[in-house]
């Protein structure tokens with residue numbers, strides 16, 4: 363039977379192009395992910411200042427708005443951080459969507475019954491975890507940055523806002539925060555592991571190191587974030 367071989371080189375070329383652009387997208391995802399993790403670690407460490415009392419905590423928030431004054435304009439640092447974070451989040455989601463579509467298209471036949479393999483489970487968890495985190499961030503900004511949804515919502519007094527937020531009778535807010543922070547931890551655990559693999563940690567030993575590092579970094583972050591609502595609800599911070 364005669365086979366038309368003319369289309370093959372073109373198909374091979376476009377497959378190679380898609381392959382190398384997928385690698386570029388994975389590197390982009392890893393880089394934006396690392397940037398977001400760095401922000402989360404700095405944010406978590408800043409939150410721990412609440413254990414030093416209202417004045418140091420509120421002063422820290424004030425300092426974030428006045429770094430470099432009067433030479434530099436008010437809030438310049440926060441606005442640069444907000445811009446970089448927004449671009450990183452949008453880029454991270456866009457790259458994840460393109461890669462997921464490519465993976466679906468590359469699958470020759472749709473599974474009749476999706477097998478519960480680790481890969482698809484992790485991918486689904488990452489997708490839904492990502493959506494929960496995004497919804498949480500929108501609520502969180504309206505709660506503790508603009509104060510719109512906060513019972514106190516006092517500008518310049520984040521200590522009072524946080525204490526009011528996690529008051530025992532508002533246990534449902536604390537629960538929502540706790541679930542979101544655990545979702546961040548789970549997302550991070552898989553994300554750090556994938557990023558380490560993309561950036562070259564392969565082989566049994568490399569994968570083991572990446573897995574343990576991802577687990578430790580996620581647990582430390584989750585524990586640090588959760589310590590604040592836990593301290594308020596138990597009366598340690600009031």
Ligand code: HEM
Pocket residue numbers: 402405409423426440443444495499502503506507520524539542543546587588590591
């Ligand atoms: C229990 C955990 C958390 C507490 C107590 C907390 C507390 C706060 C507070 C007090 C602010 C306002 C800071 C200020 O105005 O100076 C803030 C802002 C913010 N937080 Fe959190 N946070 C928590 C978890 C998170 C998580 C898990 C994320 C991300 C997934 C996050 C992302 C942000 C963002 C994006 C802002 C806005 C920063 C800005 O104004 O540009 N926070 N948080």
